[in-house]
Structures are given as structure tokens and as C-alpha cells.
Amino acid sequence: MGIACSDKTLFMDINKKSRRQLRLQSWAFLILFLAVMGLLATISVLYHAEFDWTATGRHTLSEASIKVLERMPEPLLITSYQSGGDTSPERLRVKDLIKRYQKHKANIELKFVDPITNPDIVRELGIRMNGEMIANYTNRSEHITSFAAKARTPSS
């Protein structure tokens, strides 16, 4: 668009008025163009496909884990006792891990509680380390202490 226009304008004499028009046109183009790129970026975030290229399929759940998830129709609540802000790297890592499970079971809810600012809850539930998780399914609950061990199980 820009190139075709400018080639045509080479033949007209450039005075003050046409220059103002050209400037206006180029600003309009810039804004529209950036808006389109922003829109593309938004779409690419909303609809995306992910491929795990590792040889062991480390970032994909194993068949066995998926089968277990399928046998759990009720909602599952996972509370992570991980300190840090909502966007701290530690919490993002937890979110990332749980997202892998959420892909196969939509009704998994993840909640964060900061163990440093809530010492009463920590004592009551017997939480021993930062980053511990408690999974609640129907009326049962289980402590997940070793984050690394849980992270590894999918691939084995």
C-alpha cells in the first residue's frame, strides 16, 4: 500500500498541503499497522498449539496419568503453599506444572496461600516446607511435598 502510493506521488509536486496529507497518512498507517500486529499477537496467545520435542516427552503426561485423571470426574482443588507474589518465578513454575494436568481435566482449581503470612494455617495443617501442596478431592486430601518428584512422574 505504502509503496504504491508513494510511487504515484512522485509525479505530483510536493507542496505544504500534500506534505501534511502524506504525514497524516503515514501516521494512520503506523497506528493501524501496530494495531493489526497487536491483534495478531492476541490471537496467537488465545489460540495456540504446543509441541513437546523432547525425546522422553518430558512435558507431556503419560498415558497412565491421563487415565487416572479420566477416572476422577469430581472437581479437584489444589492449594499450593508457596510464598512469593502471584507472578514470582516459583509460583509460575507451579502454575505451569498444574496447567499440564488442567489440559486433560478442566475442573482442576489451583489456589495459592503464602505460608509466610499465614503461619496459623501452616501450623494447623502441618505444612513443613515452602512449596508444599495439598490436593483436595471429594472429601479426601493429600499432601504433596516433593515438587520435583511429582514433576518427574509424568515422563516415567
Added chain:
Amino acid sequence: MIFHIAARELRTLFLSPLAWSVIGVVQFILSLLFLFALQDFLMTHQARLHMYAMPLGVTDFVVAPLYSSASIILMLVVPLITMRVISDERRNRSLTLLFSAPLSMTEIVVGKYLGVLAFLIIMTLIYSLMPLSLLFAGSIDFGLFFSLLLGAILMVAAFAAIGVFMSSLTAQPTIAAISTFGVLLLLWIFNMAGNSPGSEGVFNLLSYLSMLTHYESFSRGIVNSTDVLYFVIVIVTFMVLSIRRLDGDRLQR
């Protein structure tokens, strides 16, 4: 026609001592880092991995860090390669000559960009021989390796697009280099805002803009369409902006 310009640009790069010394220095530093990482792996990690039966290997401990260091070194080096691409033409007053040639602005800019990109890809392939040399001693995770390679190439392509744009803005190569470096560093550290308290929306935007976020998944062996498209969007945006910039010059003279 685009490829004529690209080939000429590539030839000019290799005629100057700059390109050769850049390849030499980058290769030297990266091979040292590779050596250190490999030694570290053999001395400590290997035994521990065996003990805990972890599904990780030499590719995770040696090859992935190599590409991470390479991306940081290239952030410093790419501005030096791209700085004179267009600003030199402006300084030598040969830009007017180029304008009067029967070429569209798109052909000129994209051609020059492809020339620089070819050089950077050659450099990437040269240091990628180091991980491949591990094949003499054992096996590597080829899926992860190709994911790293794809990430590295997309990243230098984005670096180069930003560099070419900065070079189209000014007649001084040094100014082009330092401003390219500034933009690259800014895009790199954007996601550090994540550690400070703030709303999640702002964080998500900043972390989307940050190159580090998008490179990170490649380094774990995950190829996500969002990340690939991010780099494509950056490249297209800066290409179009440089074309517009030169187009404006052609008119207002």
C-alpha cells in the same frame, strides 16, 4: 533481485575483518563455556542423574546452557553486525543512488536483512557443531537440540530485524549499534517486572513482550505456536517500519 542484494550484503560482510573477528571471538568464548559445562556435567551431574534415575541428560546440562549463553553474547554482537547495513549508505550518500535504482524499498530492505540473517545463521550453525560433536561419545536428545536451534535462529532473526530498523534511522553506525543494544536489552529484561508487585494484566503484557519468556520454552524443548509467532511478529513489524522509514526519506528529499 532480493537475493542479489542479500548475496552482495553477505559478501561485503565477509570482506571486512569485522565479520571474521566476530565469528572467531564468539566461537572462542562459546567453546570455553561448552568445555566448562561439559566438564561440570562429567564431574558432578552425571553420577547424580544416574543415582536418581532422572530423565535428563547431557543435552539439558551442556547443550541448553550453551544456547542460552549464545543468545546473550549475540545480543551484544548482532548490533555490531547490523549497525552499518543502512546507515553506511546514508553516510556515504549512496542511499540516493540506491533509491534511484529500479528497486522497490521492500526489495532493498528485505535483501539487506536476508544478507545479515544469512551471516548470523552461518554463525549459529558453526557453534551448533559443538553439541553435534558429542555424538562421537554418546547420544543427544535430537528433539531438544532442534528446538534449541529453532529458538536460536528465530531469536537472531528478531535481533537482526531490530538492528536493521535502528540502522535505517541514523547516519551514525555507532548510534545505531548502541540503540539496537538498548532495545534488545529492554526487550530481554521486560519480564523482570514479574518480581515486583503489580496487576496481573500488566505483568502478562510485559512478559509477552519479553524475548526471554518466549525463548525459555524452546530451551525446555517445548515448541509453542505463540512463541514462534511472537518472533515472526517482531521481524515483520521492524521490517515494515524500516521500509516505511526509507520510503518517507525517498519522498521528502
